[in-house]
Amino acid sequence: MGEVIVVTSGKGGVGKTTSTANIGTGLAKLGMKVVLIDTDIGLRNLDVVMGLENRIVYNLVDVIEGNCKINQAFIKVKGYENFYLLPSAQTRDKTSVTPEQMKELTDRLKESFDFVLIDCPAGIEQGFKNAIAGATRALVVTTPEVSAVRDADRIIGLLEANEIRKTQLIVNRLRVDMVKRGDMLSCDDVLEILSIGLIGVVPDDENIIISTNNGEPLVGDNSMAGKAYMNICHRILGEEVPYLDLNKKEGFFSKLFKK
Amino acid sequence: MALADFFKKKQSSSVAKDRLKFVLASDRAGCSPEVMEKIKNDIIAVISKYIEIDMDGLDINISQNPDSEIGSDGPVLFANIPIKDMRSKK
Numbered sequence: 001m002g003e004v005i006v007v008t009s010g011k012g013g014v015g016k017t018t019s020t021a022n023i024g025t026g027l028a029k030l031g032m033k034v035v036l037i038d039t040d041i042g043l044r045n046l047d048v049v050m051g052l053e054n055r056i057v058y059n060l061v062d063v064i065e066g067n068c069k070i071n072q073a074f075i076k077v078k079g080y081e082n083f084y085l086l087p088s089a090q091t092r093d094k095t096s097v098t099p100e101q102m103k104e105l106t107d108r109l110k111e112s113f114d115f116v117l118i119d120c121p122a123g124i125e126q127g128f129k130n131a132i133a134g135a136t137r138a139l140v141v142t143t144p145e146v147s148a149v150r151d152a153d154r155i156i157g158l159l160e161a162n163e164i165r166k167t168q169l170i171v172n173r174l175r176v177d178m179v180k181r182g183d184m185l186s187c188d189d190v191l192e193i194l195s196i197g198l199i200g201v202v203p204d205d206e207n208i209i210i211s212t213n214n215g216e217p218l219v220g221d222n223s224m225a226g227k228a229y230m231n232i233c234h235r236i237l238g239e240e241v242p243y244l245d246l247n248k249k250e251g252f253f254s255k256l257f258k259k
Numbered sequence: 260m261a262l263a264d265f266f267k268k269k270q271s272s273s274v275a276k277d278r279l280k281f282v283l284a285s286d287r288a289g290c291s292p293e294v295m296e297k298i299k300n301d302i303i304a305v306i307s308k309y310i311e312i313d314m315d316g317l318d319i320n321i322s323q324n325p326d327s328e329i330g331s332d333g334p335v336l337f338a339n340i341p342i343k344d345m346r347s348k349k
Contacts, residue, residue, distance in 0.1 A: 145275075146278060150282060150286065153283050179272070182271065182273070183270065183271045183272055184272055185275050189272065189275075189276050193279050
């Protein structure tokens with residue numbers, strides 16, 4: 001029996017879709033059977049981040065409405081034995097799916113996959129309710145900014161209210177240089193404010209933009225973000241992985257200012 | 260001089276942290292600034308019935324419990340209400 005994990009944040013633009021794509025790909029690289037579900041109906045993006053946008057025939061709403069079989073809507077990710085994307089519908093809206101239908105779907109999928117990873121839309125309305133309906137675990141993505149942290153706090157409360165107990169935080173786009181200067185909340189600051197467990201810190205890394213341009217998740221490559229995402233995947237599997245030394249990349253200056 | 264300025268200036272990250280702590284405390288308590296204002300006025304009204312309070316030094320806020328001595332580590336309503344010194348008034 002697999003695990004249904006929702007990737008959520010409240011605020012938009014903090015890296016939910018990028019995180020879903022990278023964590024899903026990372027887990028698949030580690031040999032897991034993975035399916036990604038984009039629940040952002042009307043504003044789908046997981047397909048482009050994964051580089052699969054040209055291969056969509058059917059979508060989530062088609063599956064829910066019974067217009068196709070679930071296997072027909074799956075897009076197989078090349079190079080993996082058991083890694084699929086179930087894309088969202090672009091021309092429909094959030095009300096096309098109910099939380100009950102989503103739960104039914106994810107309950108069915110977790111029987112044949114190790115991980116069902118759900119990319120949640122921004123906001124706390126119907127789309128959010130759909131995304132969390134069948135989830136037993138949540139990864140809350142935030143950036144070290146007041147607006148994102150505030151929204152993350154709200155989301156953590158809502159997840160608790162919906163009895164999702166296994167909730168962990170991804171601090172995304174951390175800039176070590178700014179933290180050192182005292183101009184950015186540190187990872188510890190964010191954890192202290194939200195009082196929640198951490199599963200990973202992803203540094204701000206331009207390689208993310210390059211990888212999104214190419215439609216190829218960078219997880220597992222040599223970039224800082226690629227390593228950080230791979231570490232998150234290992235931690236999801238229950239392994240203990242030390243946190244990256246995010247200072248490394250600065251080289252000369254970090255040596256100069258090291259305490 | 261520039262260096263002294265640098266140390267004097269409060270770092271923006273700690274400003275962010277303080278602001279977040281306050282806003283989250285009221286978010287978590289489900290208490291909007293308007294409700295807070297009403298609570299404040301009611302407290303003032305009740306206490307003013309018995310003693311004279313110094314309105315200028317008044318501070319009523321919801322914040323995260325700073326120390327666990329007071330009980331839970333959830334949000335606390337913190338009220339600092341200075342009382343006017345009757346002796347010096349006369």
